[in-house]
Amino acid sequence: MKGPTMSSYVDFHSLEPDDALPPLKKEPVTKTQLVRYAGASGDFNPIHTDDATAKESGLPGVIAQGILIMGFVGQAITAWAPKRFLRNFKVRLTNMTFPGDSITVEATVAQKTRSSEGLLILCDTSAKDQEGEIKLSGHFELLVPD
Amino acid sequence: MADKTKAGADLGAYTFEVSWVKIRELIQAIGDPNPIYHNKEAAVTEGYHDTPCPPTFITLAFQEFTGFFLKVLDTLGIPLVKSLQGEEEYEYLGEIYPGDLLTIEPRVESIVEKKTRSGPMDLVTLRTRVSNQHGVEVLRTRSLLIERK
Secondary structure: OOOOOHHHOOOHHHOOOOOEOOOEEOOOOOHHHHHHHHHHHOOOOHHHOOHHHHHHOOOOOOOOOHHHHHHHHHHHHHHHOOHHHEEEEEEEEOOOOOOOOOOEEEEEEEEEEEEOOEEEEEEEEEEEOOOOOEEEEEEEEEEEEO | OOOHHHOOOEOOOEEEEOOHHHHHHHHHHHOOOOHHHHOHHHHHHOOOOOOOOOOOHHHHHHOOOOOHHHHHHHHHOOOHHHEEEEEEEEEEOOOOOOOOEEEEEEEEEEEEEEEEOOEEEEEEEEEEEEEOOOOOEEEEEEEEEEEEO
């Protein structure tokens, strides 16, 4: 998979409210990835890495760190637009993600307004699994300079 | 059950040093191929001074490396395995780069009990202000922490 290049960013000037951005489809979440994210982030809550502990606390098994899924959305946002345009990013974690889930990140333009500094773009976003279950939803705001 | 008397409590400022290796680890765990996070030249070409931190990087400053999250749970009396993240919000005021020494100022904004379909839960709202070694505020965060009972 290749990363974005400057020319591959979305042209927000040509987008209008309700327009969709190209979805980002992630590879299925793996247990190794959860361990890796635990080490990277420092979130060593064992419900993300140890099935026995997860089960003891009433879960069917390990669950992904919510902020890892938020990280997938962050990946999508900074592929759609240069990172420095990002002003605000908020998510609500609604459902648990399990190993094997394939997450797709989607977004649509909700609002497009002018400010003295440039174009303000508010987008609604969500991350869904292969069944269409919403794992998180939220929004982000970009300031696209003139 | 979260200690409701801690609502409004200042949790004490602490520092966190940003390293390129941790940015790299995070970006590899997420699986993000964006060249601005992997290659300083690509970042500089796009107008950054250095490899910028990805949007969710600040979560590292809240976790076990700094002891912050465990301290919050301990202060509030919430068992680690009963804690879940409900919401997370970042307001970006400036870039964060490798080598930056961040000062994190966290506060418990509120603690509310809520009845849900899956039973009662305590909702804890934490807010932090993050500034760099130049005294520039670079980020504000708001986190909603859930205690499953």
